[in-house]
Amino acid sequence: MNLAVQKTLSLLLLLVIGFLLRKKLKDPAQQKGLKTIILTVALPAIIFVALLKAEVQWDLLALPIMALAFNFTLYFILKFSLPLFGLEKDSPSYRTYLLLFPSLAPGLSCFPFLIEYLGDDALAWGALADIGNKIFVLVIAYMIAMSWYFKINNDIKVGNGEKIKSLLLSLVNEPINIVIILALVLISLGIHLEHLPVFMSTAISTLSNLMTPLVLIFIGIAVVFNWKQIRKIAGLLMIRSGLTFLLSGTILLLAPQLSYAAILVLVVFPQSAISFWPFAHMASVTALEQGNDKNWNKTFDMELAVNILACSLPFSTLIMLTVFSFGELFASSTTLLLVGFVLIGLGIIKPLLKWFNLIEYEPALEKETHSS
Numbered sequence: 001m002n003l004a005v006q007k008t009l010s011l012l013l014l015l016v017i018g019f020l021l022r023k024k025l026k027d028p029a030q031q032k033g034l035k036t037i038i039l040t041v042a043l044p045a046i047i048f049v050a051l052l053k054a055e056v057q058w059d060l061l062a063l064p065i066m067a068l069a070f071n072f073t074l075y076f077i078l079k080f081s082l083p084l085f086g087l088e089k090d091s092p093s094y095r096t097y098l099l100l101f102p103s104l105a106p107g108l109s110c111f112p113f114l115i116e117y118l119g120d121d122a123l124a125w126g127a128l129a130d131i132g133n134k135i136f137v138l139v140i141a142y143m144i145a146m147s148w149y150f151k152i153n154n155d156i157k158v159g160n161g162e163k164i165k166s167l168l169l170s171l172v173n174e175p176i177n178i179v180i181i182l183a184l185v186l187i188s189l190g191i192h193l194e195h196l197p198v199f200m201s202t203a204i205s206t207l208s209n210l211m212t213p214l215v216l217i218f219i220g221i222a223v224v225f226n227w228k229q230i231r232k233i234a235g236l237l238m239i240r241s242g243l244t245f246l247l248s249g250t251i252l253l254l255a256p257q258l259s260y261a262a263i264l265v266l267v268v269f270p271q272s273a274i275s276f277w278p279f280a281h282m283a284s285v286t287a288l289e290q291g292n293d294k295n296w297n298k299t300f301d302m303e304l305a306v307n308i309l310a311c312s313l314p315f316s317t318l319i320m321l322t323v324f325s326f327g328e329l330f331a332s333s334t335t336l337l338l339v340g341f342v343l344i345g346l347g348i349i350k351p352l353l354k355w356f357n358l359i360e361y362e363p364a365l366e367k368e369t370h371s372s
Contacts, residue, residue: 011116011321014213018220025221034221035108038214043107044179045207046115050123051183052193063125064132067104070247070270071136075102077243085236085348092301095148099282099300100308101240103137103275106130107176108219109316110272112212117324118261125265127180134177137277145281145299149288152297219317222310233311235347241319242343244270249336256333263331268323273316279305 025031078101087094104110106126114122186192193201248267252258258266282300289299323330330336 011113011212011216014216015220015317018217020220021217022221031218031222034214034218038211038218039107040175041207042211042214043111044175045204046111046211047123047127047176048179048183049193049205049208050115050120051127051180052186052191052196053120061128063129064135066132067129067269068132068136071102071104071133071140073247074240074243074270078102078240081239082236085239092298093304095299096282096301096305096308097236099141099145099278100274100305101236103141103278104130104133104270104272105275105313106133106269106272108215108273109313110268110320112215113268113320113324114265116212117327118264122261122265125262126269127176129265129269131177131180133275137275141278142281142284145278145285149285149299152299153289219313222313230311233308234315235350237311237315237347238343239347241271241315242340242345242347245336245340245343249333249340252333252336260327260331264323264327267330267336268320271316271319271323274309274312276309279309 025034075098078098082094082097083089087097107130111123111126114126193205196204245267248270251266252263282302282305285299286302289297330339
């Protein structure tokens, strides 16, 4: 059996174990605790080990800029394309999709697969790229959310300087970012993992080994099988994924000399699940709206936002497993462009059917009106 397929089956087994543990860990507080361990202990440890073991070249510091450019590119594409899929422009649903979809959460959905399939170098590249994504989800997404809030509630004045300051501090104080900065400082001094005391390197490496099983078990526990929600959101998730494949394929056409590992990072990193941070900004805005004495206008659809997050993680996991199971196939720009167009085609089937039905319905309605 193909080695990549065996690896995929072993990871799927961990997902099944997580699914079987759902009844044992159905309390949201327990799931939150597991997620906290992943994001504050296991993930920082694995990134620290990867950076200190990898040969990080300083020209790779362009990766955060590329990730931030991706966030903005997807944002502006969706800004003009979402109304074509039945979302009324400037509606709460439109703003909810537009703020969530350009964001990435690679820690839960991408990094475990990078380390399992590609190794330390690939994970180091992903960690560096995530710095740019963090700037988008923590700072820029918040500023966009607040600008929408002020626009539709223009008679309400709420100071947001302190909030922006606290978000900037969150960017600096987050464990993952502290670890990246510390690792880059050590590398610049010529200190790698083998130069650390044995007890320290062993402890950190042991913690890093928790990452993949914990993440996959968490996904198995948290996945929601609500088919009505999945049908509603899956189409737009396919379009998001398809647009991302097209962007990755276009970059690969412009830079065909990339290594196999670099190509797969280019493909899977932007396919990461949607980040929780824009949802947190939406919750802050909703709290401001509900706290006003006057009648308030809804900036976001919070119920829709929860459903999007619930569907995004398993969808992203499925994409990751597919790409890595057929890695050589997805290292081709032709494949990426073809898959991108296919996913977009699948995503627009339902809106197209509605559009054709509307065209058929309107002449029939006119004919009925004239005859009466």
